[in-house]
Amino acid sequence: MRITSRFTIAIHTMLVIACFSDERKVTSKFIAGSTNSNPVVIRRLLGQLKEAGLVEVKKGVGGASIIKPLRDITLQDIFDAVEPADEKIFGFHDNPNCDCPVGKNIHTILDGHLLDIEQAMYNKMRQINLQELLEETKPYM
Amino acid sequence: MRITSRFTIAIHTMLVIACFSDERKVTSKFIAGSTNSNPVVIRRLLGQLKEAGLVEVKKGVGGASIIKPLRDITLQDIFDAVEPADEKIFGFHDNPNCDCPVGKNIHTILDGHLLDIEQAMYNKMRQINLQELLEETKPYM
DNA sequence: ATCGATGTAACATTTATTGTTACAACGATA
DNA sequence: TATCGTTGTAACAATAAATGTTACATCGAT
Numbered sequence: 001m002r003i004t005s006r007f008t009i010a011i012h013t014m015l016v017i018a019c020f021s022d023e024r025k026v027t028s029k030f031i032a033g034s035t036n037s038n039p040v041v042i043r044r045l046l047g048q049l050k051e052a053g054l055v056e057v058k059k060g061v062g063g064a065s066i067i068k069p070l071r072d073i074t075l076q077d078i079f080d081a082v083e084p085a086d087e088k089i090f091g092f093h094d095n096p097n098c099d100c101p102v103g104k105n106i107h108t109i110l111d112g113h114l115l116d117i118e119q120a121m122y123n124k125m126r127q128i129n130l131q132e133l134l135e136e137t138k139p140y141m
Numbered sequence: 142m143r144i145t146s147r148f149t150i151a152i153h154t155m156l157v158i159a160c161f162s163d164e165r166k167v168t169s170k171f172i173a174g175s176t177n178s179n180p181v182v183i184r185r186l187l188g189q190l191k192e193a194g195l196v197e198v199k200k201g202v203g204g205a206s207i208i209k210p211l212r213d214i215t216l217q218d219i220f221d222a223v224e225p226a227d228e229k230i231f232g233f234h235d236n237p238n239c240d241c242p243v244g245k246n247i248h249t250i251l252d253g254h255l256l257d258i259e260q261a262m263y264n265k266m267r268q269i270n271l272q273e274l275l276e277e278t279k280p281y282m
Numbered sequence: 283a284t285c286g287a288t289g290t291a292a293c294a295t296t297t298a299t300t301g302t303t304a305c306a307a308c309g310a311t312a
Numbered sequence: 313t314a315t316c317g318t319t320g321t322a323a324c325a326a327t328a329a330a331t332g333t334t335a336c337a338t339c340g341a342t
Contacts (some may be wrong), residue, residue: 035238075258090143090144090149091148096177102278117265117266121262140249
């Protein structure tokens with residue numbers, strides 16, 4: 001099981017940008033330093049966050065910043081940005097046997113329920129926004 | 142991302158047992174046939190379901206059966222049975238940098254929220270039981 | 283004794299994530 | 313216009329986990 005650490009790295013990244021982009025240039029190297037990751041990995045990830053319209057990154061001179069009100073960026077936005085939408089959360093075994101009444105209909109039976117479970121997750125993710133997280137971070141700074 | 146297909150295979154397996162264990166011996170080979178998986182994989186999985194007190198498997202003669210009222214087996218029970226409890230659903234990057242206020246406190250900030258999201262998922266899983274799924278299956282038989 | 287089945291170990295295969303090296307292109311600046 | 317640190321991206325390496333496979337001792341019924 002397991003949802004990739006890309007997700008938590010992405011949240012961490014957004015928080016670093018939110019905290020520091022006023023006072024210094026936030027480069028992929030700087031973020032990699034805080035997340036204990038790798039600059040290239042971070043650049044890939046920033047690419048996805050950019051694609052999703054959450055951040056902008058200055059070419060040449062460098063540095064990332066957030067281009068949407070923090071209050072309007074939820075964990076779901078970040079999740080969707082870094083986890084490809086086509087890939088379902090629940091893996092499914094391939095080619096269940098059509099000659100068996102269970103195998104033949106397992107998707108009909110399960111898909112809706114699995115979607116419900118995903119939705120429950122999404123709903124909770126939508127309730128948590130970056131502004132909140134930033135406020136929980138500030139006391140430590 | 143992605144939660145292993147072990148979960149859907151396990152649900153599928155439980156449904157096959159529920160449907161057929163009255164009329165025939167449900168062996169790992171039979172289940173592997175319906176799920177398009179492998180008998181050894183299924184035996185491993187049955188071992189986990191057995192461990193969790195959901196099924197029993199006859200040694201020697203063979204065949205699995207469910208030993209709990211279907212109404213009392215929810216998708217969460219199956220999930221817990223096959224996905225090791227110690228492994229969190231959300232992967233987390235290792236050793237975030239303690240010299241950065243974000244890195245130092247990222248767990249304090251995030252862990253609770255991630256748990257909330259997991260809980261939302263679990264709550265929904267708990268609302269779906271095998272009896273229900275069996276009833277959705279029967280019309281196809 | 284034989285038969286089909288389980289439980290388990292050991293290993294192979296596949297796939298995804300994560301890390302790394304390399305480099306062209308970029309934009310500011312001296 | 314030469315230099316500098318940076319980005320974006322490709323290509324590849326390393327790691328890890330899931331899944332499939334082979335093999336075999338053991339079991340229980342007949």
